[in-house]
Amino acid sequence: MTPPTATPADAPATAPTAAPVQATVVDRIDRVAEDVVALTLRGTGGPLAPWEPGAHIDLRLPNWLTRQYSLCGDPADRDTYRVAVRHDRLSRGGSEYVHRFLRRDRPLPVSLPRNHFPLLPAPRYLFVAGGIGITPVLPMLRAAVRAGVPANLLYVGPSPDAMPFAAELRAALGDMVRVVATRSEGRPDLGALAAELDEDSLVYCCGPAPLLAAAAQVFPAQRLYTERFRPLARTFGPDTAFEVLCRRSGRTVAVPSDESMLDALTHAGHPLPAGCREGVCGSCELAVAEGEVEHRDDLGAPEGRMYPCVSRARSPRLVVDL
């Protein structure tokens, strides 16, 4: 018999790629609301990469899952990152792992920070946060206070017990913060808030889809910045097959109509970092040199870039930087 072409027994094609990671250990796990824990992650290889308010990182969990969480600590602290994680009842294994099985002092590799929700300079801010959507807003609010820029926060959640950091925020910032518990008080009147909004205010909103939809109805679009946990429900044309030429490897990969471009590339041996697979996290960002992209993400891809987890091609072929 000829020498065996041993079947590579491990490493399915979906194994994570060697994207840059930072080594951390889980320094603290604190319960900050009834279904939310805050993790303090201490860098073990020197100072952690810098970040700006609105940034998020990927956690590479021990169960091989990668999940994105907004940084909610202090950007000036280069020794630790802080994130807060809500336990999703329909967890596919990320938040459940963090809540039930993650342990103190265990290593937890994380990505470099990415920011799709940057805080732009403005003379005043209105922040609107829903539930765990408070996390990216916390450092934004602190930055505004530190810079002496007038800022207000409307923080909406079902009940005070389910709203992380609500009590601390009220204690530290007093009337700047309005906490609305919808179960006892009903939904806040965003329209009234919009009517009082100063001409020069920027509005930053992060939370569940209904809150973002309500905000989009009342605040002027050019002054409203949002971050979504889940993609906006939209309909697209039928998925069609197309080809991707990987410029660096010279390989052409066929993307069938029933597969995402991300999966097709991964299965063809071009694994990309993958996070949400819903076009909201930005992990799989890819440079496109030629071809017409049908963008389906909720991030707004920069010029010449795309998110192949959801986006596809309008032209028969795309040329990408792989």
Add this chain to the structure above:
Amino acid sequence: MTHAATRIRSVGPREVRARLGLPDAMTASKKTDRLDEHFRRFIAHSPFLTMATADAEGRADCSPRGDYPGFVKVLDDRTLAIPDRPGNKIADSFGNLAENDGVGLLFLVPGMRETLRVNGRARATDEPDVLTRMEVEGRRPVLAVVVEVTEVYFHCGRALIRSRLWDPASRALADELPSVGEVAVEQYGLDVPPEVLERRLQDGYRKLY
């Protein structure tokens, strides 16, 4: 001419017990029917299990299941669910479970010598909330096996120690086997180069969900 299985002499249950002796009290009492934190932690880190089922006549079958660690979802302390990922579509397990709901599971954690045994009663489900938790690459399985746990316990590590299962040097054993392509060519008498079959199989393996 009869084959060996019919000629080799049998030992009855009383004789077996006489030869083996009795388990110690702790071993005998370790079985429970609740998935406590330790069992749940083991399942949350297990990427692989074998699932044994049998039909109404007792014809038995055992199949492998594998995915990312924690692919088996613990729904509560008496219930777990195993996703049914695309495979050969023979569905032996589902066929058996329709006739006989008894199931035996053996969970492995790479590097861990002890294994987890879970026995119970199982059935197929398409409950959306269960399937949603099993999504991988944006695809949810079409079916899952729900197991009501009747017995759960850790199995001692002697078998894995003796087998050197997690010793990296043991992987050299695979080098002594022909490739699946070569085996298929010989077993089915195919007139195809083994590399072609091998490549086809590899292409099939690229798509896992």
